[in-house]
Amino acid sequence: MDLVLRCSQFPKPGETVVALSFDEVPGGKGANQAVAAARAGASVAMLGRVGDDAFANRLIRGLSNYEIDCENILVTPDCESGLAMITVDQAGQNSIIAVEGANGRLSPEDVRKHRQVIESSQTVLLQLEIPTKTVLEVIQIARAANVRVILDPAPAPHRCPQKILQVDLICPNEHEAEELTGISLDSPEQILAAGQALYQQGARHVVITLGSRGSFLFDDQGGRLIPALVTDSVDTTAAGDAFAGALAVSWAEQGNLEQAVRFGNAAGAIAASKKGAQPSIGSRQGIECLLESIK
Template identity: 35%
Template sequence: MITVVGSINIDLIANVARLPKPGETLAGTAFTTAAGGKGANQALAARRAGAEVAMVGAVGADAFAEEALALLAAAKTDLSAIAHVEGATGIASILVGAEDGDNVIVVVAGANGEVGADAAKAAVDRMGKHDTLLLQMEIPAPAIEAALQAAQAQGVRSILNVAPLTEDAIALAPLAGIVIANETEFALLCRAKDQSAAERKDAMQTMSRDRHQTIIVTLGAEGVIAFHEGRMHRVQGLSIKPVDTVGAGDTFCGYLATGLDAGLNFELALRRAAVAGSLACLKPGAQPSIPLHSDVDAALADSR
């Protein structure tokens, strides 16, 4: 069983030929809305990967609330711990460039800012010792801290995706059993403006050893590198031409959590998650692009 404590958003997505420069106005080519939020995305990814999933978070009292939960509900995610609060549901304004599928995102927390420490701790208190807790940084830091501390006390596996990377993420990362970052986030986690591949590897190894953590860094087209139980692991995703990369990281996190929760060996869980993240780049939108486990199985078989 996986419990996700995190954000629930509506994504407002504008497609452009390329991403604008500062101060530049461009004509968009299309506009869509889609359910999103890093917490909800990762919960749906875990559910589509085959896990039983409970989502803990909050939506507002507006027209976006139902749409934000629609795909989670359709996937039969446990939504009993979702709070409905006054105000707006969280939103993310996303620009997607057609040239390479890259994106820029602005997030407005809305109801996500109302997720409190008591609700987060209560969610973990309901978990079993062999369950998995999955967290991100789009809800208030006290809620994340309470969840991580409760997970430590109960011996629950905890996974923290340090995105978006903030000072709070730097402070909270040592409390998690598994830390997931992209290469930019990991450099910031190390308080470095930039890192060579060798410097990143050394920093990951040191952090993993000193904190007794699993450290995972996603590298986009270059795959994933991890330090786990004293060993370095490196896996590749698929060779693709991305359409939209916005849901790739969250898909990776949800699939990795599911693989570990199901008892897969670490490297297989890592490879499966990397392939799922690649497939998520082939369709637009965060949640609509998340692949089913059957799609991932087929891609893994083809890649062999």
């Protein structure tokens, strides 16, 4: 659950800032991306954990409202659901503190018990709000079943095993790419170097999202920048999740990753133009209309 505080500016250390408003909004990176994929037209199943607190039923009900299969969401006794405290300033930028809660209890054994939902899928979309060993188990099962794996490496890992990067597509934002490679992304040459580094570590395709600068795609054909779509930014909280979910759907349908990145850019732009996480995620029709308007 996202607890969203809106304020005129972020507080400095030791400073108290009076918030302009407060909202409780269903969130979580995996859940946001599931909603984004469903809104983009996919049939989606969610594998994860909630706690046994007051948020749990609201989180599951929120996903069900988007016709997401929640049969593989497990309730964790004596544990809180995942929680994020999000501060959003007037420019739409955000600062997030996350509590993993039940997300941290999703185990490799849980994955093995529910491997059928992975093996029967066309694409698996992963994040790092669950334990690394669980992510690795999903990757192993998916690879054995020839299921495409997309990894959004967030929250940004300080250290992670190289095997976790050996996926069909890794899509970090610029901060996460810097954490993974040690390369600052201040210039086109540095962006290219970061894309190459992630590719050389085993990712078959790399997409680095760069906010208003667009998205950088690197694969065996080299690197190219795909421009962002310009919209008024209100809240960037779910923009990256909207991008990942929409990209996954377009790539699965069309097989053209560059086209899928453009589709994802449009989804991210729509999400950034609205408040909240899941409620801000645009529909397939909205994404297609935005793309059509810039032709």
